[in-house]
Amino acid sequence: MSAGNSELQNQLKKAAATKAADYVKDGMIIGLGSGSTVRMLVDELGRRVQEENLQFTGVSTSISTAEQARSLGIKIVDLDAVNAIDLTIDGADQVDRNFNGIKGGGGNLLWEKIVAVNSKKLIWVVDESKVVNQIGAFPLAVDVEPFGSGHILKQFSNAGFNPVVRIGNDGQLFKTDSNNIILDLHLHKIDDPGKLAETLTNIVGVIEHGLFLGMVNEVVVGKQAGPEILVNSKKR
Ligand SMILES: O=C[C@H](O)[C@H](O)[C@H](O)COP(=O)(O)O
Numbered sequence: 545m546s547a548g549n550s551e552l553q554n555q556l557k558k559a560a561a562t563k564a565a566d567y568v569k570d571g572m573i574i575g576l577g578s579g580s581t582v583r584m585l586v587d588e589l590g591r592r593v594q595e596e597n598l599q600f601t602g603v604s605t606s607i608s609t610a611e612q613a614r615s616l617g618i619k620i621v622d623l624d625a626v627n628a629i630d631l632t633i634d635g636a637d638q639v640d641r642n643f644n645g646i647k648g649g650g651g652n653l654l655w656e657k658i659v660a661v662n663s664k665k666l667i668w669v670v671d672e673s674k675v676v677n678q679i680g681a682f683p684l685a686v687d688v689e690p691f692g693s694g695h696i697l698k699q700f701s702n703a704g705f706n707p708v709v710r711i712g713n714d715g716q717l718f719k720t721d722s723n724n725i726i727l728d729l730h731l732h733k734i735d736d737p738g739k740l741a742e743t744l745t746n747i748v749g750v751i752e753h754g755l756f757l758g759m760v761n762e763v764v765v766g767k768q769a770g771p772e773i774l775v776n777s778k779k780r
Pocket residue numbers: 546547577578579580581582634635636637646647648649650651652653656
């Protein structure tokens with residue numbers, strides 16, 4: 545699932561990703577997010593490793609990012625092999641002006657959230673179409689244990705959450721890197737993200753949800769006039 549991939553959107557994603565790559569310095573431990581914007585970031589970091597001898601250690605939020613990074617010569621270690629991550633750079637599907645975001649369009653929200661909470665600083669790279677007044681137009685991914693998930697599906701339907709079981713590009717049931725399934729909630733708008741997060745967290749069988757509320761320190765926004773950095777003053 546993706547918010548869109550027009551040529552302009554890809555240019556803006558790339559501008560944001562390239563700007564965010566400047567934050568990575570020698571000796572740092574860097575969390576690498578997932579998705580198409582992070583793919584561009586990892587390409588740029590790989591270029592710097594090869595051409596500028598940049599030396600950093602990466603911790604990946606997905607198998608696919610780890611594979612891409614390693615193929616470019618970036619050192620990737622397990623999260624448990626480091627004490628803390630200096631900085632994580634990740635993508636997002638939507639973010640509002642209170643720094644509440646939706647993630648999980650690629651199904652990587654669980655590892656992304658685990659890496660985020662173990663990071664000293666979190667930056668998102670997005671194009672300007674993803675900065676919104678109210679989140680929720682993008683479907684909210686919920687990572688669910690497959691066992692008994694039919695009952696969670698019913699519970700979500702009864703609550704009016706319009707859940708859809710995610711199917712992969714291969715036409716098969718989508719499975720996360722942890723072998724869980726994703727239920728996408730088509731909510732259209734989320735009036736109270738905190739309350740929804742609490743509701744979802746309290747359901748047995750829900751492993752994690754794609755609401756990342758007030759967690760991000762900075763958002764690098766790719767705009768036609770040039771990248772803009774939104775700073776979350778509450779996280780300074
Ligand atoms: O599970 C996927 C992640 O949360 C992505 O970071 C998010 O969906 C943004 O992806 P993209 O950069 O492809 O729009």
